[in-house]
Amino acid sequence: MKDKITVITGANSGIGKAAAYKFAAEGYRVVMACRNLAISKPVQQEIMASTGSQTIDLMELDVSSFDSIQTFCAAFKARYDKLDILIHNAAFLSHGETEYKLSPERVELSFATNAFGPLYMTELLADWLDRSHDPRVLNACTTNIKNFFDPKRAIEFDNLRGEHRATRRYSSYKMYGDSKMAFLMLTFKMAEQWRARGIKVNAIQINRVKLSKETVAKMKSHWKALAWAQNLTNPHPSGMADHYFYLCTSDSFKHVTGQLINHRREIVQPASNEQGLNQLKNIFGSSYYPKYAIEQSNVDQVWGMGQTLIAAHSS
Template sequence: MNKKICFITGANSGIGKATAVQLAERGYVVLIGARNESRGLQAVADVKEMSSSETVELVQIDLSLKASISHAVKEIKSKFDHLDVLIHNAADFDVSRKAPVLTAEGVESIWATNHIGPVLLTNGLLDLLKNSKQGRIIMVASQGLMLHPRMKVDLNDPEYQHRKFSVAKAYYQSKLAQVMYTYWLAKKLSDTAVTVNCIRVTNVKIDLNRYPDLSALMKFLYSIKSKFSISPEQMAETYTYLADDPAVSKTTGKYFNEKNEMVDSSAYSKEEKHWEELMELTKGYVAEGFSVKPSREGLSR
């Protein structure tokens, strides 16, 4: 197959779907990752129509579950001998959540979906990315991290088992981990043709219908916020830039905003010793599966 291939998780709506359209228009084979099969198939139909492309397929995947990730990896490998772009767009951020929710494999859902899942998926598809002439891995973080400049990944309790749960803090912790994973992985792959970069997503208009349990007050606040937000299509332009533009073919280990500009992250996130601590913790989950919760006694928070 001569066409470039891109796999986008969480591509059945929002920024992921908009990116799928843009890359399909550029001639890519686009694999739409979605948890829900019916929504995923509808997204495939929509993207095909909007892009006038027939090279759009569904890959059903739940990033919170090791079994689902393994199945998706096997499916992709059975069809393709290479992968040019992997975009980790899927995320768990239910703003109405008041307490931790465990997955079927026993791990707090936000930590599993937003950090451990992307690491597992990357591991599973890395050989296909290395088979590309120039593979690109794109992580996704959040501008909201700027409101938490002193945040650290709690190595002793990343799943909020023993501390007060906050859905926002759990989300931003997982996104901080993705920034650090970007830097760590870019260094590990520095002798390959695979690049790794991260996007700092700004305020983007969201579909409030996805959150039926949201309070009236929160819906009102989000409606105000949306007036100062960009569209999913506008944000997707940065995804497409990092996925396809020749200008960044050799750029790796960087953090980009919605204007395609390199930006800085927190001092904590840039220290290599913190990357190594995070990945030591992460490897405990990845090596044995999500049901194992590694003990981090002895590591400072």
């Protein structure tokens, strides 16, 4: 599999690190796309020593920055002649943060990192994915999107550039969930856009998993204590990394695109009933996602904003 090239963002900790280990152990050429090279270099060396692989590359990437994404993609294309698997694993997760932070493109940082950055990166690498015989893109989603089973929940499209940050209380937890819902909608749209080119784009719904020390350290106050407590019983990231590998390599998902897949490797369906008892079943189950994700007006707003940002950066 040494001719199979896999890019994993956020590959220096948590599920990303476990996924880099898994793909390397299986003989794939792995590109660890990470923001902090000083922290990531020892991780790269650790994985190489553990797997015996000499085909693990480390490249700098800040997914929240369009300039960084553009630089990474240009460097990747100069170094490699194709891309087989692209895993958007990196995420901005800073629960308890009260300050509204913007990306270099002046977009709320959760949305820049968790949604619009991956969209831009995939668009820039689409022609390299075209060169693969079996190109697959996997987007890391979350069970947090279940909050959208609440009929009052909606993405604050009018505040994604901080337009109302002086009058609206910032909730990093809500913005994280909103950005992941946006990422799911972008998954569906990207799959539709690139279906004819044979590029498969799916999302995986991350279930409970032990959070890395680095992720927990970024959290504030009681969120940090809650994360440590949950880590006592949450499963290790290696299990989810196995799911990453299976969805990106198995024949079972070779022709699947535009789907959300749960931790049982089952395709999750849009809920047809979100009222009463069914709402509770949806929240505590893993078979359905909120129909908010497929409402055309919502999809159009997310896609339109992403394309506007990309066009502005390219002009």
